[in-house]
Amino acid sequence: MDGWDFILIVIRVVVIFVMLMITTLLLVWFERKVVADMQDRIGPARAGPWGMLQTLADGMKLFFKEQITPRKVEFGLYIAAPILATIPAFLIFMTVPFGRPFTLNLGGEPREILLQGADLNIGLLFILSMSSIAVYAVVLAGWSSGSKYPLLGGVRATAQAISYEAALGLSVIPVVMYTGSVQLSEIVEFQRANLQFLGNVVPFIPNWNLFLLAPSFVIFFIAAVAETNRAPFDLVEAEQELVGGFHTEYSGLRFALFFLAEYINMFTMSAIAVTLFMGGWSGPTWDGVLPALISGVLPTFWFFAKVVVLLFVYVWLRATLPRLRYDQLMEFGWKRLIPGALAWLMIIAVVLAWRQFGNPWS
Amino acid sequence: MGPVAAFLAGMKVTFGHFVRAFFGGKGEVTIRYPDEMRVKPQRFHGRHVLNRYPDGMEKCIGCELCAGACPAHCIYVRGTDNPPDEPVSPGERYGFVYEINLLRCIFCALCVEACPTEAITMTQLFEMSTTNRADGIYTKTELLVNPDGTPNHMFTDDPYADLGELVKADGWMRAAAPGGRAAYEGETAWTPSAGIGSRPPEIGQSEPLEAEDEAEAEAEDEDSTTDG
Numbered sequence: 156m157d158g159w160d161f162i163l164i165v166i167r168v169v170v171i172f173v174m175l176m177i178t179t180l181l182l183v184w185f186e187r188k189v190v191a192d193m194q195d196r197i198g199p200a201r202a203g204p205w206g207m208l209q210t211l212a213d214g215m216k217l218f219f220k221e222q223i224t225p226r227k228v229e230f231g232l233y234i235a236a237p238i239l240a241t242i243p244a245f246l247i248f249m250t251v252p253f254g255r256p257f258t259l260n261l262g263g264e265p266r267e268i269l270l271q272g273a274d275l276n277i278g279l280l281f282i283l284s285m286s287s288i289a290v291y292a293v294v295l296a297g298w299s300s301g302s303k304y305p306l307l308g309g310v311r312a313t314a315q316a317i318s319y320e321a322a323l324g325l326s327v328i329p330v331v332m333y334t335g336s337v338q339l340s341e342i343v344e345f346q347r348a349n350l351q352f353l354g355n356v357v358p359f360i361p362n363w364n365l366f367l368l369a370p371s372f373v374i375f376f377i378a379a380v381a382e383t384n385r386a387p388f389d390l391v392e393a394e395q396e397l398v399g400g401f402h403t404e405y406s407g408l409r410f411a412l413f414f415l416a417e418y419i420n421m422f423t424m425s426a427i428a429v430t431l432f433m434g435g436w437s438g439p440t441w442d443g444v445l446p447a448l449i450s451g452v453l454p455t456f457w458f459f460a461k462v463v464v465l466l467f468v469y470v471w472l473r474a475t476l477p478r479l480r481y482d483q484l485m486e487f488g489w490k491r492l493i494p495g496a497l498a499w500l501m502i503i504a505v506v507l508a509w510r511q512f513g514n515p516w517s
Numbered sequence: 518m519g520p521v522a523a524f525l526a527g528m529k530v531t532f533g534h535f536v537r538a539f540f541g542g543k544g545e546v547t548i549r550y551p552d553e554m555r556v557k558p559q560r561f562h563g564r565h566v567l568n569r570y571p572d573g574m575e576k577c578i579g580c581e582l583c584a585g586a587c588p589a590h591c592i593y594v595r596g597t598d599n600p601p602d603e604p605v606s607p608g609e610r611y612g613f614v615y616e617i618n619l620l621r622c623i624f625c626a627l628c629v630e631a632c633p634t635e636a637i638t639m640t641q642l643f644e645m646s647t648t649n650r651a652d653g654i655y656t657k658t659e660l661l662v663n664p665d666g667t668p669n670h671m672f673t674d675d676p677y678a679d680l681g682e683l684v685k686a687d688g689w690m691r692a693a694a695p696g697g698r699a700a701y702e703g704e705t706a707w708t709p710s711a712g713i714g715s716r717p718p719e720i721g722q723s724e725p726l727e728a729e730d731e732a733e734a735e736a737e738d739e740d741s742t743t744d745g
Contacts, residue, residue, distance in 0.1 A: 193531040195534060195538065471531060471535075
């Protein structure tokens with residue numbers, strides 16, 4: 156590993172960081188606009204073209220606001236919680252490939268440049284563990300605030316995270332069994348071929364896990380919505396009951412960090428769903444027909460297009476569904492999602508074993 | 518309807534609204550306020566003006582009936598005798614102090630009902646925000662219309678100010694009350710205003726009696742000047 160490798164890593168990290176910040180700005184605007192359209196309103200329309208810079212203005216406002224610290228907080232944890240929320244949000248996305256690797260001649264030798272923070276061989280496990288750490292931020296923020304509403308939010312977060320993380324993990328296992336890898340780049344590579352169904356190759360249809368593992372996708376997406384504390388599973392923040400839940404006592408930049416983390420998590424969860432079930436960056440690139448530069452950029456475009464579709468679903472859910480009651484949340488998690496995920500896991504296990512070892516009675 | 522069907526039905530509703538708003542550009546109920554103005558009802562209760570006769574005389578005679586009628590006690594009037602050389606109003610007296618505390622005003626228009634000369638009427642002007650309480654008290658400077666019949670607009674520098682409303686400022690109550698005189702009981706007399714004259718009647722109002730009426734109005738003016 157020489158200087159060039161080091162520089163490339165730094166560039167990748169900085170690029171992903173900036174990309175996530177810009178994505179967050181646009182995502183908040185996108186959400187507000189789409190929800191406004193669904194509710195026959197206009198939404199932000201004044202700052203910048205179509206109000207696109209509204210989030211930037213809001214962010215600058217939060218940046219300069221006073222950070223009020225209530226008297227009864229546990230100061231260390233109170234300060235640590237927003238940081239603990241933000242760092243995993245950035246780290247999770249580091250493992251997601253968002254474009255086709257390409258080679259460049261740098262320092263006299265060709266080097267492969269990944270459009271991915273780090274191609275971990277345990278990528279999926281890393282994602283699951285990091286998303287669990289992010290839950291600590293909510294719990295600690297609720298507990299350290301020394302106030303009743305954040306505490307209730309934190310308690311709800313604990314219960315919700317435990318319930319839905321199980322479903323999230325169980326819904327991912329069929330993907331791992333089917334593709335045979337937890338490395339995200341390999342999972343994407345696996346889905347680039349044409350769809351194979353009952354031994355036949357189906358033309359024009361990509362081999363997305365979405366088609367053969369659709370129940371897993373549904374469970375994953377529901378659990379992802381719950382993991383990111385988004386409506387209709389936003390009991391953790393519940394403005395109407397808990398005055399904002401775990402972040403009630405946070406203001407200024409500390410609140411902005413929670414806000415940032417929530418939207419990055421939303422984006423990242425969609426990106427992971429795209430990577431696991433919708434073929435990641437794979438898509439037609441027309442190599443040789445189009446100029447090399449366009450062919451090289453198209454995978455990134457496909458990736459973001461698919462992510463935007465899922466983000467739209469996120470926003471669509473938020474605009475449609477009322478918040479679940481606490482007992483409904485628990486019932487849905489433990490009595491529907493987890494048994495469903497387990498049953499589906501067993502079906503997939505039997506099918507895969509059948510395929511590998513043949514008829515059990517032959 | 519099962520839960521899944523109910524869920525899908527709800528999702529369909531929001532998606533329908535989204536498609537309509539995104540591709541049709543319809544369905545918005547928002548009026549983009551400073552850029553677009555809502556069409557206000559004809560008898561909108563905006564802020565008051567003090568009207569003038571077409572010859573520039575003030576209609577207010579300083580009788581303080583508006584102050585008496587005001588349920589919020591927000592009107593302060595002091596009348597005094599007209600200077601004989603240059604009379605301000607056609608009557609004996611005129612209102613030389615006229616203040617309305619618009620922070621207290623409830624825009625009920627009872628002052629308009631009480632006024633015997635249609636001196637005070639309401640307009641469609643509604644942009645009255647101020648940065649201190651003293652500016653909420655409108656004096657004669659702000660209330661009295663200009664000689665051309667347009668009221669003073671507080672924010673003429675504001676690019677969003679709807680100056681078109683200034684020409685519509687004459688109040689809705691133009692059919693004059695009989696003013697206690699038996700000869701006019703049951704008659705619809707119309708008071709003309711500076712710059713505007715007599716305007717066409719609203720729905721439900723009777724036509725002003727054209728030439729006859731103007732003559733009568735003039736006669737009434739003469740009458741009040743000499744009688745007054």
